[in-house]
Amino acid sequence: MQLIPQSSDIHAYLVADEVIDHDHPLVRETADALWTATGDAYSYAKVAFEFVRDTIPHSADSGDSRVSWRASDVLGTRNGVCYAKSHALVALLRARGVPAGLCYQRLADDDGSNPAVHGLIALRLPGAADWARQDPRGNKPGVDAQFTLEAERLAFPVRPELGEADYPELYAVPHSGVLKALRESADRSELWRILPTAL
Template sequence: MELIQQNPDIHAYLASDEVIDHWHPLVQETADGLWSATGDAYSYAKAAFEFVRDVIPHSADSGDPRVSWRASDVLGTRNGICYAKSHALVALLRAQGIPAGLCYQRLTLGEDRSSGHAVHGLVAVRLPGAERWSRVDPRGNKPGVDARFTLEQEQLAFPVRPEQGEFDHPELYAAAHPAVLKALRESADRTALWRNLPTAL
């Protein structure tokens, strides 16, 4: 799928803010440690993706009731849902000068459309010299989910099923979508967050 930059300026996808706080010492420390073990942009991006995917559990899988949304908090608590984990990965990529943004899907909450829909968050990365953005999903693998860092042939956690009312949003956001941020900030715990998940953007 061809992603559409919400902001035409590539530098917007390197910026920091309250959510993508890649200036934070913990983000910098984590990024520096991963970079020192890799040394080039592709290897670093892959290592950062696998770190967020594998080392930080998705709170629905772990049962952690805490709600994190800042990238630094996700790294500090080792906890978050898809949006939060995406914020952490974008921050780690931007910390080493790799443009990254946030993108979203509309997915079913269960097996089919009768369960309702919710917005799912993932990441797009553009490595130096690349002509296009590539989507990756750091949600975290589990039985039935096998997301990987593959830039040519994307392998996401949840390929969309149009027959179930699922679709990919083509927009690539430089900052977290307001609907996502509202749900995260206004939920006292993961149970409340599940009730507040946005169904649309």
């Protein structure tokens, strides 16, 4: 899928802010440890992806009711929904100079009901002509997301016949509707009630 960056300046996809806080000591420490184990941008990106996918459970799978949204909090609590895990992965990538942004899908139940926006990321490795989407949501039976720069292996391929869609925009900062839902939710059950259904 061809992504449309919301900023033409690649540096926008390297910035630290309140959400993608890769200047936080915990994010830096984690990034440094993962980098030491790899040593090049491709290997680092793959290991960072697998670290977030596999060691930070999606809170819907683990039953954790806490809602985290800041990257450092996601790493500290080892908890988060798809958006939060995406924030953590983007922060880890940016901490080592790999441009990364946020992208979204509209997903639904198997009968097309209960639409919700799902969060994932895209990165651009040195020398790459295009952005590559990756989904750190976390695998489980029926979900097998893998790190790849070629054919995408996302958690959820969209089903247009059910009204699902890949949004082509690549955001340097979280979508305002997504961030509002995360910040205003006291727990995950409240978040589920106010999740954006479309962008």
